[in-house]
Amino acid sequence: MNNPKISIITSVYNNQETIKDAIDSVLGQTYKNVEYIIVDGGSSDNTVTIVKSYGDKISKVVSEKDKGIYDGLNKGVKLATGDVVAFLHSDDIYASSTVLEDIAKAFQSDEHLDGVYGDLVYTPKDDTSKVLRYWKSKEFDETLLAKGWMPAHPTLFLKREVYEKYGGFDLSFKIAGDYDFMLRVLSAGIKVKYIPKVLYKMRVGGESNKSLKNIILKSQEDLRALRKNGVGGYGSLFIKNFSKIGQFIRK
Template sequence: MKVTIITATYNSADTLTSSLESVLEQDYPNIEHLIIDGGSTDNTLEIIQQYCCADNNIQCYSEPDNGLYDAINKGINLATGDIIGFVHSDDLLAHPEIISDIVAYFEKGNYTGVYGNLLYVDRKDTDKVIRNWTSNIFHCNLLKRGWMPAHPTLFLKKEVYKECGSFDDSFRIAADYDFMLRVLSKNKYKFGFLPKVITKMRMGGKSNKKLKNIVIKSQEDLRAMRANDVKNPLVTLFLKNVSKLKQFI
């Protein structure tokens, strides 16, 4: 199966190289890497161009956009892979065999989606773990407790996007949560938990670097829950936030 990896960038020069290298180092032979740039003004595009020249499977598209989710939607529309996943410009794949592991798991379980574990790491030292997001075997009842897989670890067959639509970019921070509620609640899909670390995410992301953004995210989480008919959304929001505390232990 062909795997499309989408990376959205905007003035990402400080962290982009390690993200691109983590994709380039994968031992899986059939990867399409789409880089969707929002019109960077630093040397992001220079870095990307070096990689595009070295590997024909890397393609870059650069133009102004309406933020991260707009860029992701553009990437989804351009994707030609059977499976779609994301490596954001602050993130990196955990090890060179992980895409091979993911594809093998898709095939083994005939899954529609596969997800795994995530490590939050120091921005400069990506071997220094700050938080450990260990996921669970999927059951739809977990959604009522505020559970969700770490979105950067979630790989889905392209058909899911055709059937469920793309990310709602009216959300500033929580469009991934809204999208996952929409998809994970579908009984027709089968999701597999690969018990391995798939992604390392640098601390300081959009949803957790400022108190204001944490408040906005909580408001948007509530909006997503109500839009997707989650019962008792205030309780679910409380459980969702409390469940994150164990990631620091």
């Protein structure tokens, strides 16, 4: 795949505090064959004003009420025209200005490649230079799925045809739709490659762990995703949650 077009999608709702950081992270990439799509869920703060201030630097902007983040991501995928599709959440940034260049090189090196992923770090909301947690991935092996392993979804760049073949996010999931999606496509035998470097910086305080209620819901949905995709059950869920302990590092 020569000079692949990469579509980056941000689904946002009322996030005027950090949406500019996300936008600047995409627009500051050294790789320029990029389509940037922002899907706003009908924000009532200054999010849309900030987005529109960038003018035609942002390829496509949609602002309308939706059914949550996965609905927004699905809308973005349908609008995407790139060879490769990925997501940058509105709280987050890419780890460097050369991330998309690295992704493009990976796809250029193997025309049969369906996807690429890497490592992710969690940072404090007010200082993305600090690392609170390091999600280090590994080379893909389908047997790892039953052991609760998965790549960090925001680092996963997939050919658009993967979405066309296997579908988007299941809206019956409120928190674990990305996990369900990854189990679906990775267990189907797509070819993916691991890039052993940090690609993505995620601010702490995401939807899945902001309250005890959401933590419980996340576990329930993870179990449903495992069973739905025929990958595992309670044992897989236990290993998945237990393995996260190793992601925390001391400073």
